[in-house]
Amino acid sequence: xxxxxxxxxxxxxxxxxxxxxxxxxxxxxxxxxxxxxxxxxxxxxxxxxxxxxxxxxxxxxxxxxxxxxxxxxxxxxxxxxxxxxxxxxxxxxxxxxxxxxxxxxxxxxxxxxxxxxxxxxxxxxxxxxxxxxxxxxxxxxxxxxxxxxxxxxxxxxxxxxxxxxxxxxxxxxxxxxxxxxxxxxxxxxxxxxxxxxxxxxxxxxxxxxxxxxxxxxxxxxxxxxxxxxxxxxxxxxxxxxxxxxxxxxxxxxxxxxxxxxxxxxxxxxxxxxxxxxxxxxxxxxxxxxxxxxxxxxxxxxxxxxxxxxxxxxxxxxxxxxxxxxxxxxxxxxxxxxxxxxxxxxxxxxxxxxxxxxx
Numbered sequence: 001x002x003x004x005x006x007x008x009x010x011x012x013x014x015x016x017x018x019x020x021x022x023x024x025x026x027x028x029x030x031x032x033x034x035x036x037x038x039x040x041x042x043x044x045x046x047x048x049x050x051x052x053x054x055x056x057x058x059x060x061x062x063x064x065x066x067x068x069x070x071x072x073x074x075x076x077x078x079x080x081x082x083x084x085x086x087x088x089x090x091x092x093x094x095x096x097x098x099x100x101x102x103x104x105x106x107x108x109x110x111x112x113x114x115x116x117x118x119x120x121x122x123x124x125x126x127x128x129x130x131x132x133x134x135x136x137x138x139x140x141x142x143x144x145x146x147x148x149x150x151x152x153x154x155x156x157x158x159x160x161x162x163x164x165x166x167x168x169x170x171x172x173x174x175x176x177x178x179x180x181x182x183x184x185x186x187x188x189x190x191x192x193x194x195x196x197x198x199x200x201x202x203x204x205x206x207x208x209x210x211x212x213x214x215x216x217x218x219x220x221x222x223x224x225x226x227x228x229x230x231x232x233x234x235x236x237x238x239x240x241x242x243x244x245x246x247x248x249x250x251x252x253x254x255x256x257x258x259x260x261x262x263x264x265x266x267x268x269x270x271x272x273x274x275x276x277x278x279x280x281x282x283x284x285x286x287x288x289x290x291x292x293x294x295x296x297x298x299x300x301x302x303x304x305x306x307x308x309x310x311x312x313x314x315x316x317x318x319x320x321x322x323x324x325x326x327x328x329x330x331x332x333x334x335x336x337x338x339x340x341x342x343x344x345x346x347x348x349x350x351x352x353x354x355x356x357x358x
Contacts, residue, residue, distance in 0.1 A: 004071025004125075007060070008340040009114055011052050011076065011107040013188030013216060013246075014039075014257050015307075018059050019337035020070070023345065028063045029337060036216065036257045039246075043238075045105045052107075053114045073119050074344040075111030076336065077132020079103045079155060079207065080357065085135045085162065087347040087354050090116045090127040094357040103155065105245075106207050108133050128354070130343035131159040133207070135200070142202040142294070152210075156191035156203045157306070163339035164305045164331050165195050179300045182291045182326070184284060184318075185334070186308035188257065190214040192284065194291040202294045204287060208245045212283035215257040215308075218248030219283065250276065263311040281314055285321035292325045299326040306334055 005027065010017040014036075020028040032055050042048045060067055077088065080097040088094060090112050098109045112129045119127035135158035145152045161183040169176040177198035185191045190213075191206035204211025204219075213219035221244070230240055243252070251257050253276045254265075265273035292299050302322055304315060309332040319328045346352045 005065065005069045006341045006344050007070045007073045007115075007118070008337045008344070009056055009073065009075050009111055010336050010340065011048075011110040011114070013107050015188075016052050016055050017337055018056050019341065020060070020063065020065055021338075021341040021345075024342070026338065026341075028065065030059045030063070032059065036247075036251055045107055045109065046099060046101070046113075048107070049110055049113060052110050053117060056114060056118070067118075067122060070118075070122055070125060072126050072128070072344050072348060073115040073122075074128045074130055074340045075113075075115035076108045076159060076340065077129035077134070078109030078112055079106050080109075080132060080134055082134050082136035082154060083132060083355070083357070085131050085137070085158060087128050087130045087343050087352055088132070088357045089354050090119075090129060091357055094129070097357075103134060103153065104207055105241075106133065126348075128344055128347060130340055131162055133158055135162075137199040137201060138203070139201045153205055154200070154203060155209070156193055156200070156206045157185035157187065157189070158200070159339055160185050160305060160334040160336045161191065161193050161195070161200065161203075163335040164303055167335055168301065168303055168329055168331065180295045180298050181301050181303060182288055182295070182299055183303045184288065184305065186214075186259075186284070186304060186306035186314075187334070188215055189217050190219070190280075190284060190306075190308075192287040192291055194294040196295060202291060208241070211287055213249040213280060215250040215259050215262075216246055216248060218244045218252070249280075259308045259311060259314075263313060266313060277311075277314055278317055281317035282321070285318050288318070288322045288325065297325075302326050302328045303331060304328060305331045307332075309333070 006021045008019045016032045018030045078098045098112045115127045119125045133155050136154040138154050143152050165181050165183050166176045181195040183193050189206045193200045193203035210220045262273050266277050347354050
């Protein structure tokens, strides 16, 4: 398998990332952006399966590599049952829960489904997921919501948060397991995690639950007003779900899920775009402050990462509000593709256990 390529696929809420690795060496990388208009054609995220798969196959075909050069496919893990971090073989139980969306719908569910489908067409290939979004390391006290029927759950950008935290630790010659960090993923969804000595002990439920609003998600909403809207007869369940995830945040306020466009509009004097961007920064900073209390003020660093971390005015606004807590480190983009490939490579070499999803 050493001469075979590893294909990493990462379907996000607003993009599909594709990468080919030979060992640790990146051979090809492509990030295909999807507009809200493009994705609104599909009623459900699972309906995007063929569309996203065809995007991936098209990019591989035009990469100069052949599909038969691939020996392992690793997909970003989706919203399945809570699991510990690590590599999971794609089996029937996992496929069933990815299709069903047992804890909710998200584009990352397509990662395992597409990885499995492509693997079936390549003789002798293997298919995995790694560090899915349902990695659960929460302290028990963090699960308490305020009502026993609505327990808090861990759904966040585990793959990128873990990868960037480890990368940062290495850059300062420290071990991730020895640090207290607050890691903020700024993308189509936003998650803010309290990393205590290698465990994410608290994090906002970033898909359809709580935390800052994002380019396409509403984040925390006024509970009473939301309940009233749901029973008003004005909206259907599906419309409310889309309002919370897909048509919330920037999409609802500004008509776009493109954070770069919002940043540009703000710079060009669009007062509403500037105000809403500032409101997003304000909410992110509030969440960082909350996570600093989880760590009892013992914070070794605040890490801002994800695609939106390229936006200077957004980052400056967040930093201004939180720099009293700890030093702010900015790592624009994400290292998810390398993290996926590295997990797959370690599994192939027997350096880490391959878990069976049940």
